[in-house]
Amino acid sequence: MKSKRNGGTFLIVIGLLLIAAALFLIGYNLYDEYRAGKSSEHILTVLQKKIPDSSAAEGSAQADLEPDSAELPDYILNPDMEMPVAEIDGYNYIGILEIPSLELFLPVMSEWSYPNLKFAPCRYSGSAYTGNFTIAGHNYSTHFGPIRNMETGDQVIFTDIKGRSFFYEVQTVETLEPTAIEDMLSDEWDLTLFTCTSSGQARVAVRCFKVDQSFAER
Numbered sequence: 412m413k414s415k416r417n418g419g420t421f422l423i424v425i426g427l428l429l430i431a432a433a434l435f436l437i438g439y440n441l442y443d444e445y446r447a448g449k450s451s452e453h454i455l456t457v458l459q460k461k462i463p464d465s466s467a468a469e470g471s472a473q474a475d476l477e478p479d480s481a482e483l484p485d486y487i488l489n490p491d492m493e494m495p496v497a498e499i500d501g502y503n504y505i506g507i508l509e510i511p512s513l514e515l516f517l518p519v520m521s522e523w524s525y526p527n528l529k530f531a532p533c534r535y536s537g538s539a540y541t542g543n544f545t546i547a548g549h550n551y552s553t554h555f556g557p558i559r560n561m562e563t564g565d566q567v568i569f570t571d572i573k574g575r576s577f578f579y580e581v582q583t584v585e586t587l588e589p590t591a592i593e594d595m596l597s598d599e600w601d602l603t604l605f606t607c608t609s610s611g612q613a614r615v616a617v618r619c620f621k622v623d624q625s626f627a628e629r
Contacts, residue, residue, distance in 0.1 A: 448553030450530050454499055454518040458507060461497045463574030484575075486540040494538050495572040496521050505534060506571040508546065508604075513557045519569070523547050528554075535605070536596055539569050539577045542621065545596060545603045555606035559584065559615045567602060567619055579619035587614045 486492055496503040503521035510516075523533030532548035532555060548555025567579040579602045586608070587594055595605060595616060602619040 444551045444553060447529055447549065447551045451517055451553060454504065454531055455507065455516060457499050458497060458504055458518050462507065462570060462572055486575075490538075490540040490542075492540065494521070494534075494540065497572050502527070502530065504531070504572070506539075506569055508532060509568040509570070510558070510561070510565070511568075512561065512565040515557065517548070517554065519546060532604075539571060539602075542601045543596075543598050544569070544601065545605070548604065548606050550606045550609060555604065556609075558604055558606060558617050559608070561617050567604070567617075569602070578622050580622045581617055581619050583618045585616045585618065587616055589614060 494505045496505055498504075499518075504518050505521045506519050508515070508517045508519050518531045520527050520531050520533040523535050527533050528547065528549045532546050535545040535547040537543035537545055548558070550556040561581050561584055563581055563583065565581040567581065568576055569579070570576045582600070587605075589607075589612070591614075595603065595614065597603075600618045601621040604617040604619070605614050607614055
């Protein structure tokens with residue numbers, strides 16, 4: 412009888428420890444998400460001071476495409492050029508991503524890594540100039556978690572460090588296997604935003620085509 416009681420007590424202790432561990436993990440994840448949101452807000456504030464107003468930026472992305480422009484900008488003459496960066500707190504950023512339908516306004520880091528994703532979305536490959544731009548983001552609710560709710564026709568805007576804005580329209584939202592790297596980096600799309608699902612067993616990829624500003628504002 413005593414052995415059964417001891418066994419029951421042991422199981423209760425193990426159960427309580429598991430519950431405590433689960434609560435700790437939930438609390439840590441909530442804190443990590445809160446910290447990531449605050450980090451992005453701080454970076455965004457600093458970055459906005461460094462980026463010229465896109466509406467007044469000389470040679471904006473749309474004006475650059477006018478055939479009677481006196482001088483083509485460097486990124487059209489040399490689309491493979493490196494995107495300009497702004498350094499903040501020791502990290503390089505290439506611009507700001509805006510998703511109006513989700514009320515998201517986020518800085519974008521120049522290079523991706525798992526530690527970098529805890530601060531802000533990161534360029535995974537390509538650039539806004541070459542038309543095969545891929546941006547990865549953590550699935551925090553303050554970062555890329557909500558992109559799974561995007562719909563065809565939603566607008567996405569990327570503004571580079573020079574204040575030039577590039578407008579995109581969502582074409583489709585896909586769910587991909589984590590190993591489908593070639594599909595993720597498909598040159599078919601001008602812009603891809605991706606994140607892991609909450610379970611981590613798949614990826615959500617938002618595929619976009621570039622549009623001109625007048626079409627985007629209709």
